[in-house]
Amino acid sequence: MPSRRHRRGLPLDIVRTRLIDAFHRLWRELAKFGVIGAISFVIDLGGYNLLIAGPMAHKVTTAKIISGAVATAFAWVGNRFWTFRHRHNRPVHHEVFLFFAVNGVALAISAAWVAFAHYVLHAHGTLMLNVHAFIGIGLGTIFRFWAYRNVVFANEDVDGDGPEAVQERDSERNSANTAG
Numbered sequence: 176m177p178s179r180r181h182r183r184g185l186p187l188d189i190v191r192t193r194l195i196d197a198f199h200r201l202w203r204e205l206a207k208f209g210v211i212g213a214i215s216f217v218i219d220l221g222g223y224n225l226l227i228a229g230p231m232a233h234k235v236t237t238a239k240i241i242s243g244a245v246a247t248a249f250a251w252v253g254n255r256f257w258t259f260r261h262r263h264n265r266p267v268h269h270e271v272f273l274f275f276a277v278n279g280v281a282l283a284i285s286a287a288w289v290a291f292a293h294y295v296l297h298a299h300g301t302l303m304l305n306v307h308a309f310i311g312i313g314l315g316t317i318f319r320f321w322a323y324r325n326v327v328f329a330n331e332d333v334d335g336d337g338p339e340a341v342q343e344r345d346s347e348r349n350s351a352n353t354a355g
Contacts, residue, residue, distance in 0.1 A: 204258060208320055211253035216312060219246035223308055224301070235304060236290045239311070243282040247275065259328035270327060277322040281315030288314060 222242030231238040251274050265273075288311030292298040298307050 204324065205320070207258035208254065208323070211250055211258055212316055212319075214253070215246040215250045218249055219243055219312060220305065220308060222246070224305070227301075227304065235293050236286055239286045239289045239308060240282060243278075243285060247278040247282065250278070251275070254323060254328070259323065262328045273327045274323075277319060277327055280322075281319045284318060285311035285315040287311070 219242045222245055223238055226238035226241060227235055231241075251271065254274075255270070285308070289304070289307055292307035292310075293304065296307075298304060
């Protein structure tokens with residue numbers, strides 16, 4: 176029985192397999208990114224609270240920048256050596272520069288939100304500052320995930336899930352189907 180074909184001549188099985196493989200890759204990266212992000216979140220928000228409860232009680236924006244920088248250093252190690260370890264690496268100094276540049280933008284988004292909430296919306300008190308720090312971290316995190324996948328760790332996969340590996344698996348499946 177001839178297989179159904181996609182408009183461009185690709186069997187629908189291959190298209191479906193590629194979509195499923197892409198979804199699985201994205202899901203694995205997103206899950207690992209989430210774990211590293213959760214730990215970084217604790218470092219960031221915990222550090223922020225320690226700083227505003229102590230030596231930086233009246234410097235909420237500076238406290239946010241310091242706690243974010245510490246969390247960023249942890250996040251680079253976690254994302255490089257776990258989340259995106261399956262991707263070809265750029266030279267380390269390029270990757271570190273891009274990572275910290277992306278995180279600088281994300282930290283600016285987060286700190287700008289905290290500053291806006293504090294100075295414009297007059298958010299005061301630990302609870303309100305934490306709510307707005309959480310919102311700022313969330314906005315920065317959305318930007319980070321997009322930028323890590325598309326800028327920092329953008330090179331092709333090396334763990335066998337890249338386009339060549341998918342094409343090779345598809346060829347093997349088709350050969351097995353026609354032989355059996």
